[in-house]
Amino acid sequence: MRRMSLLLAVAIGACACAAGVHAARSGVPPLIFPVVGTVAYQDDFGDPRGALRHEGNDLLADKRAPAVAVEAGTVKYWTTSASAGCMLYLYGASGTMYEYIDLNNDLTAVNDNKGTCVKGTAYAVADGAHVDAGQQIGYVGDSGDANGIHPHLHFEVHPKGRAATDPFPFLNKAAHLLVVAPPAGSTFTLKLTGTLVALDTGELTLNVQSLAAWPSHLKQVKVNRPISLTVSDPTAVATGLLPGTKITVWTLPAPGTLDAITGAPGALTLDKFR
Numbered sequence: 001m002r003r004m005s006l007l008l009a010v011a012i013g014a015c016a017c018a019a020g021v022h023a024a025r026s027g028v029p030p031l032i033f034p035v036v037g038t039v040a041y042q043d044d045f046g047d048p049r050g051a052l053r054h055e056g057n058d059l060l061a062d063k064r065a066p067a068v069a070v071e072a073g074t075v076k077y078w079t080t081s082a083s084a085g086c087m088l089y090l091y092g093a094s095g096t097m098y099e100y101i102d103l104n105n106d107l108t109a110v111n112d113n114k115g116t117c118v119k120g121t122a123y124a125v126a127d128g129a130h131v132d133a134g135q136q137i138g139y140v141g142d143s144g145d146a147n148g149i150h151p152h153l154h155f156e157v158h159p160k161g162r163a164a165t166d167p168f169p170f171l172n173k174a175a176h177l178l179v180v181a182p183p184a185g186s187t188f189t190l191k192l193t194g195t196l197v198a199l200d201t202g203e204l205t206l207n208v209q210s211l212a213a214w215p216s217h218l219k220q221v222k223v224n225r226p227i228s229l230t231v232s233d234p235t236a237v238a239t240g241l242l243p244g245t246k247i248t249v250w251t252l253p254a255p256g257t258l259d260a261i262t263g264a265p266g267a268l269t270l271d272k273f274r
């Protein structure tokens with residue numbers, strides 16, 4: 001919730017340019033959405049916070065929801081700020097720097113504040129780790145000045161490592177992950193539940209409502225997005241199904257490519273069907 005700058009008050013409203021143009025000039029690349037799962041956020045960049053202004057967006061999510069790398073880069077811990085709590089910097093390969101603030105500091109399901117800013121509690125990787133886009137790097141929480149309020153990720157975008165810019169337009173265009181990337185060299189599978197949109201030769205599209213993932217055991221609800229699966233074995237699918245039918249499908253094990261973990265069309269293959 002913290003960190004602000006009077007300088008930003010000048011920047012807000014000064015740029016009437018289209019968001020796309022702004023993004024291109026900023027050098028900020030297309031991002032992976034920094035939290036996996038159900039998230040609520042609004043454009044609270046620049047909002048008054050005491051005498052200062054909010055330098056990021058607050059992404060409200062479940063306690064310990066995975067925080068993932070928005071692009072490939074290097075993680076650096078920051079553990080000594082009373083207001084930021086457990087925080088990390090992601091130095092992106094593009095030259096953009098991102099701040100992940102108010103990460104988890106609890107050891108139990110309640111707000112115990114008994115954890116410290118260490119791997120396994122606040123962070124999912126070691127200090128100094130090089131990470132891929134979509135790799136889990138932290139856990140959403142309520143440390144620092146977020147203590148006791150709704151768990152969220154305070155997320156900042158610093159183009160070229162300089163002053164914070166509004167994350168909102170980048171977040172709105174970001175690709176959401178179905179699942180965190182599995183460990184390098186391994187695979188993941190998904191169980192998807194939703195309604196049939198279309199069933200054509202070689203492809204099944206469903207509007208996914210909920211999912212479960214292995215080996216991460218991550219569950220998501222209110223997904224509400226269409227996913228198209230490759231059908232390599234036509235006998236795996238019942239015939240004569242009408243659009244709108246509620247279905248559950250499993251995917252074949254897939255490597256953790258960006259296409260696969262974002263559910264790009266055809267990147268996942270149907271295993272079985274119910």
Ligand SMILES: [Zn+2]
Pocket residue numbers: 001002054056057058154155
């Ligand atoms: Zn915040």
